[in-house]
Amino acid sequence: MSAAQPLVSLQDVHRSYRVGPTDVHVLRGVQLEIHRGELASLMGASGSGKSTLMNIIGMLERPSSGDFFFEGRDVLQLAPDALAHYRNQQIGFVFQTFHLLPRLTALDNVGLPLLYQDVSKREMRRRAREILGRVGMGDRVDHRPNELSGGQRQRVAIARALVGNPSVVLADEPTGALDSSVGREIMDLFHELNGEGVTVVIITHDPAIARECPRQLVIRDGVVAGPEQVPA
């Protein structure tokens, strides 16, 4: 694969929803390329389509029109099971409210993506344990989410995003539900992971967080603009 080929390539992506009698046009021709190893932030006002864009990149949602290539592969041609496979192998989601399964321990939560691969239970646990160690949760593997603090839960969620060794981690306001000091630690973790080569896209409301990312994207009027528009 040539170094120039982008990991994610969106061309003229539109997305509109029907709300009652009217169509709401959220994305109006998004052009975006994300390359391996990038750490990018994506800002935008509420309702600007940040989450929609992330869901499209995460293959949870289909654009109304436009093209989407992942590693050069036309994603929009893929069948639902193939999309599930891509989500499982290539994409790691991190959500604002963590979205851990309350009845499972940290270890089982992290191992969950491997449940949908041909991985033995033993191997699943081994890898989950290893990743939990990497995000600093090695001593909390048997805790359930309600026995963990917000920051700890987000670390577990990040571990879950990483366990399948994805090409890109998509984080939707990962620090939004956390104290600023804890948010700081989570951001440090993302920097650290990025330093190890993980591609990360962070959606955020916080200009400070946006600014510390090498690449800053802003979504406005349904299109993605470059870093010069990040408010100072």
Next chain:
Amino acid sequence: MLLGEASRNIVATKQRSLLALLGIVIGTASVIAMLNVGSIMHNAVLEQFRAMGTNVINIRQRYATDEDDPARNQLDLGLARALGPALPQLIQVAPFDSASAQLRAGAETQNVRLTGATEALQGLLRVRLAAGRWVSELDGVELQGVVGSEVASNYAAQTNQPLEVGDRVGLDGYTMTVAGILEPYPRGGGVSPISPNRTIFLPIKALQRFDADNQLEGILARVHPQADHQELARTIETWVEERAPGLPVEVNSAEQLLANMEQQSRMFTIMLGAIGSIALIVGGVGIMNIMLVSVTERRKEIGIRLAIGARNADIRRQFLVEAVMLCLLGGVIGAALGTGVAIAFAHFTGNPFVAAPMAVLLGVSVSTLTGIAFGYYPALQASRLDPIIALRSE
């Protein structure tokens, strides 16, 4: 992992799960009880005929003819003696008559049934002697008695000494010599109106002392194994009508009785089966309901799973496994309950409990099928959720 998770989810909603299970439990229990009760009844019926065999018929007079009519025909010894030679389908013919009397035992008495017998009756009833001999043609009108096991043991209890062959005992106003003592006879006699355990067998002519008329109680006959019982019954009726016009006889065949009993038990089985099926359907709807609730409640979980790469089929399988596990749990409880009911039934009807060999297997597979049938729709609903909407729900 899949099973572990499913059981965790069931345990997490214990109360609700148990309530939803009730229908499955009742349904499976009915199915299992039905099969076991059927098997117990079947066995009981067979047991009744085990002693005598099923190829036995009983010919008896349907009602008494007018005694004042000198020309009347009745079921008597002459007729019985002629029957055997006339109909080759009858292997053995044993006319018998009965009466009752008081057997004296020391200061006490017991009521006994007297049966007037010929030599053939022993082979027909298949009674076995514990001591002594059976009645003989040569006894004539002598009171030589063969005593049933219960009569003998009652006598022994009343006099504190066992009854022995050669003993002379008081029977109403007469003295009877004990010619033989019988071994205990298996319960139930099929078509036989005779309960050997509670009977003293006397030579059929000697019985006339206790029962003056010539009318027989009945004629037992063993039928050739290949004979058609229904046809034979008609043949006998025709034969009797020719020989003794106006004599009302009826022929009870063991095989026919057996068929009737089987039919009855089949009806019973069908009824219980219907109840079981209805309960299983109601139970299945209960399972469907609880699974739909579960899918709604766990939309977010489904969204998370879809986001991290679960295929629709994975989600479907997860909820299907849960429904089947729930039903299987109900099936196991129901199987235990149904077996319990069958054991109780056996106990109260005095029959030995005989487990129907396929009952538990069938019950469990029926409940599993119910789980699949009624769990499929909720599972399909779950797998078709839009991950975005599912993730947003609380």
